[in-house]
Amino acid sequence: MASALRSSLLRHIQVPVSRTLILNGSNMKAVRSMSSHGDDHLDKEVVINRVLDIVKSFPKVDPSKVSPDVHFQKDLGLDSLDNVEIVMAIEEEFKLEIPDKEADKIDSCTLAIEYVYNHPMAS
Amino acid sequence: MFYSRAQSNRLKVQRQNEEKMTSLPARSEVLSLFRSLLRTSREFSDYNMRKYVKRRTIDAFRHNRNLSDPAAVAAAFADGKSQLGMAKRQAVLYSFYAPRAKNVMEINRP
Numbered sequence: 600m601a602s603a604l605r606s607s608l609l610r611h612i613q614v615p616v617s618r619t620l621i622l623n624g625s626n627m628k629a630v631r632s633m634s635s636h637g638d639d640h641l642d643k644e645v646v647i648n649r650v651l652d653i654v655k656s657f658p659k660v661d662p663s664k665v666s667p668d669v670h671f672q673k674d675l676g677l678d679s680l681d682n683v684e685i686v687m688a689i690e691e692e693f694k695l696e697i698p699d700k701e702a703d704k705i706d707s708c709t710l711a712i713e714y715v716y717n718h719p720m721a722s
Numbered sequence: 723m724f725y726s727r728a729q730s731n732r733l734k735v736q737r738q739n740e741e742k743m744t745s746l747p748a749r750s751e752v753l754s755l756f757r758s759l760l761r762t763s764r765e766f767s768d769y770n771m772r773k774y775v776k777r778r779t780i781d782a783f784r785h786n787r788n789l790s791d792p793a794a795v796a797a798a799f800a801d802g803k804s805q806l807g808m809a810k811r812q813a814v815l816y817s818f819y820a821p822r823a824k825n826v827m828e829i830n831r832p
Contacts, residue, residue, distance in 0.1 A: 680783050683753055687760050699754050 646716045650708060653688050670707040682706055693721040746792050747799040755802050756783050762806060765813040769825035775809055
């Protein structure tokens, strides 16, 4: 009785389904539900620009010296504390949590860009 | 067991050196403490506290960056560790009384 009622009710209930989901401004036809990342991976160009912007906006850095292959301590005259600060700023910008071991290795723009680009959760 | 005076002196010096070695923090430990403090600063719900803890951390590490006396280094490191503990507790406390409105500095102006 109850099951018959339920099935007859369910037949009449309709939920509108949105066919397209707009992700990052791009129309994606096939939505992989339950997949939080992977499809909206960052472009290398975008990563480079955003990393360079962070480094340039650092108070002690001369923006004209900044290029994608610049070394923080050798080329920009920063110390290890500045290095940590920059890596933390990158973490914040891309909403990442970089473990200490990895963060210690990042000492140039090249490595920072590489790390962020290869990180699946970077956004 | 009995030691001669020279022997016991040597042992004493050795022990002192070991103590010095264990109490003197490694470079990586200092940077890790710095990073932990900066991470904790982000956890504050209050804008002013977030900025203050960050600023205070950076200032203190800059202030002490040229310390060379091992005892002073160890003391500064121990102090930093206790400050980290305090900052973590305070971040939790502040979260109970999180401001209901954003600080004016947090509002992005076009």
